[in-house]
Structures are given as structure tokens and as C-alpha cells.
Amino acid sequence: MKKILILLLLPILSYAQLDIKKHLKHSTFYGAVNGGTSISNVDIYSVTDGLTTTTIETPFDYSISLGIRKIARFGYENKANTFYDGTETSWSDAATIGKVKGFEYLFEIDYRRQQGESYIDQNHFLRYVANDYIIKFEYLEDGFADIGYYESSQRYRKKLGNKLSFNIGAVQRVSEPYGYDPLDEWRLSNGNLHYTYLALEEGYNVDVFNEVYTNPSGDVVATNTEVWEAVVIPGVLADYTERKKSELPVQWNHGLVLGFDFYHYTKNFWMHSWANIIPYHYNDGGEFSYHNYIEDDQWNDYSGGLIFGYKLNKHLGCFIEGKYNKYWNRRWHDFKVGINYRIL
Numbered sequence: 001m002k003k004i005l006i007l008l009l010l011p012i013l014s015y016a017q018l019d020i021k022k023h024l025k026h027s028t029f030y031g032a033v034n035g036g037t038s039i040s041n042v043d044i045y046s047v048t049d050g051l052t053t054t055t056i057e058t059p060f061d062y063s064i065s066l067g068i069r070k071i072a073r074f075g076y077e078n079k080a081n082t083f084y085d086g087t088e089t090s091w092s093d094a095a096t097i098g099k100v101k102g103f104e105y106l107f108e109i110d111y112r113r114q115q116g117e118s119y120i121d122q123n124h125f126l127r128y129v130a131n132d133y134i135i136k137f138e139y140l141e142d143g144f145a146d147i148g149y150y151e152s153s154q155r156y157r158k159k160l161g162n163k164l165s166f167n168i169g170a171v172q173r174v175s176e177p178y179g180y181d182p183l184d185e186w187r188l189s190n191g192n193l194h195y196t197y198l199a200l201e202e203g204y205n206v207d208v209f210n211e212v213y214t215n216p217s218g219d220v221v222a223t224n225t226e227v228w229e230a231v232v233i234p235g236v237l238a239d240y241t242e243r244k245k246s247e248l249p250v251q252w253n254h255g256l257v258l259g260f261d262f263y264h265y266t267k268n269f270w271m272h273s274w275a276n277i278i279p280y281h282y283n284d285g286g287e288f289s290y291h292n293y294i295e296d297d298q299w300n301d302y303s304g305g306l307i308f309g310y311k312l313n314k315h316l317g318c319f320i321e322g323k324y325n326k327y328w329n330r331r332w333h334d335f336k337v338g339i340n341y342r343i344l
Contacts, residue, residue, distance in 0.1 A: 027070035027105075030084035035062035038115055058116045063087070067108030072099040074272060075265035076309055091323050091334065093123070094305055095274045096134060096167065097157075097261040103128050112143070119143025132157050134167055145332035149175035153257055164262045171257040171278055174250050178328035179293030182244035183237065195229075199236050248288055255301075256280040268311040275304035290328055301327045315342045 038058040046052045065085075074092055098104050103126075110121040125138040134155045141148035155169030186198050196206060203216030206228075213222040213232060222228040259276040278301040283291045291297055305323035312318070322335030 024070075027068060028084055029068040031066045032083075032085045032087075033062065033064050034085060034087055035060055037061070059113065061112075061114050063110055063112040065108065065110045067106070069106045069108070071104045071106060074099050074263065074307075076270045076272070076307065089334070091305055091321060092272060092307060093125075094303070094323050095261060095272070096136070096155075096259055096276060097129050097165065097263075097274070098127060099263075101129050101131070114144070122148075130157070131159065134169075142332055145330070147327065147330050147332060149173050149327065155257065155259070163264050165260065167257075167259045167261075169257055171255050173253045173255070173327075175253070175328070176245060177248050177251045177288035177290075178330065179290045180245065180248065180288050181293075182241050193237075195233050195237065198240065199233065202236060202240060204232075204236065251286065251288055251290070252284070253290065254282040254284075270307070270309050272307040273305065275302065277302040294329075299329070303327075316340070 038061045041058070042056045044054045044056060046054070065087075067084075069084075071090075071093060077090065077092065093106060105126045107124045108122070112119055112121060120141060120143045122139060122141040124140075125136060127136045128134070134153070134157050137150075137152045139150045151171060151173045153169055153171040155167040157165055157167045159165045183193060183198075186194050188194055200206065204221075205214045205218075207213070211222075211224050212220060213228045215221050215232075221232050255278045257276055257278050259274065261274045263272045264270060265272075279298070281291070281298060281301075283289065283297060286292075290299075303323070303325040306320060308320040310318055316339070318339045320335075320337050322333065322337075324333040325331065
């Protein structure tokens, strides 16, 4: 997918090179390492062979961030920190349209360890906004939500005043074959999984009479059925699923996209909202197309966000911020709701 992403970005990168000094002006490159204590140690007790205590330790949390960005801040955004430290969450980055016309970009990669789980987050995009059209290239990978895709769109934009605009156009996406389940071919007519036969095909050996289970290397991994089913089989299924998915080519999806953006700002009241919906997807007849894994031929993918703030008076204010995404029936979201009251 990375090779495809580079090829698709070449035209806009070539454009950017025409005046590299201009496009780097006001941009910020940043790199940071952040860390902290994870969840506390957990003691596990057992009385099977007398009282024994096992302590489960979770390594400390950390993140390593590297990025470069050139995105004009909206009126409600204040740069509170002197430096970018990689922990900023600017939800307006997900909006289709920026605060200013012209060329903006973001390239950020984060390697994180959270509560013992390691994953990678990436968010890269190039965006050009004009009065009557929008061009955007984006690559998103959310390791925590287990979603990753490349997306490009070319849209006609219709402005209604200075605050509201609608857009319509074509969208192209490249992703792994979402919807494909490698375990389907191993399901029995009653819905159960023929996991033992799958394990045998993967090179494991089962001695039912002596209850000895060995892995492809010949090492004993279980000496009873309970351990085999509760410990070994889940690992076999996970490894098999990951391997089968990695063997498949990436899937292209072409569709129709509709959207809107609204932005209003004063010192006491602001609202920024946007939404996109992809109601139509071209079916190219591919063997692993998402069309093959749903009941109907079409489905709705959508994303949106809302940033709202209201200062009722000089003491009391409230805010709502959030974004929501659903692609290929996979959902990920963030939100904040709260009030502020200045006592004096």
C-alpha cells in the first residue's frame, strides 16, 4: 500500500516542489518522546499446588512522535504550549476544509505503548482548497482501532455565504480486504469451527489418547484438552488469520462522496462542524471486494465532527467536541463534553 500511496501522491508532490520555500513557510517540524507510569502491578494467586503468587507487571507507557505540519489554526484554537510535543489532539485536522484557502499538509507518525500494547498511529494528508473545488490525499492508520486506509478525493465545492459550503465528488480508497474472514472456510454447518483440523493443517500434532499436543517444531504445547483449547488454539487462529489476510492484495474502492462544512466564530460563541457520506460504491467484481461480504450491494460510510463552545457570561461556559467515523462497518471516535466556571 505504501508504494501505491507514493505513486498517487507524485502529482501533488511535484506541484509542491515548484515553490518549496513558500510551502515550508510557517510550517513546523517536531519530534518528541513522552512517557509515564502504566497501570499498577497485579498479583495473581493460585492454590493448585499450594499458595503461589504471580505478579503481572505492565511496562511504562510511552510514545515517540515525529511530524511536520502546516495548518492554519481556527479562531477557537489556541497554541497553549511553546513547543509541539506530539500529544496535541487537533480534531479540526479531520475537517474537509481548512481555515484558509490554498495548500496545507500534515505528516505525523506515532509509535506508542499503552498498557503493555504497542501499536502505530499515522496521519498524513495533503489538501488544496479553492473557492469552487477541493483536492485531498490522506493516509490514516489507527493502531488502537485497528483501521488503516489510503483515501483521495476530488470535489466540487459550492459556497453559501462565508460560513457554509457543500461539496460533491469522487473518492478513491485503498485498504486491506475488510469483511474477509479467513476462518469462514473452516466453519461447520452448525456454525462451530473445525479448529482441530485447522491446527493439523498448520503443522500441529494431536495425540488424543495420551493428550499430548505438539507444535510444528515438535515441542509439547499442551498436555490436556483444556490447555489446548483455552491457550493454544486462540494463538493458532490469530496467527492463521493474520497470515491469510497479509497474503491478499489491497482492495480498491471507488465511490461518490457528499459533504458539508460549517464554521462560525466569535469570542463568546463558535461552532465548527463537518460531515461526509459515501452512499455509492462501484462494484468491480473483485473476489475480495467488500461488496461480497454484506447483504446488500451498497452501504453507507461516513465521518463527521463537531466543535462547539459557548460562553454564557464572564463566569460560565460549556463546550462539546468530538468526531465519529464509520468505514467498512468499523467505527472509531473521540469526544469531550464539559463546563468551565470562573469563580472570581
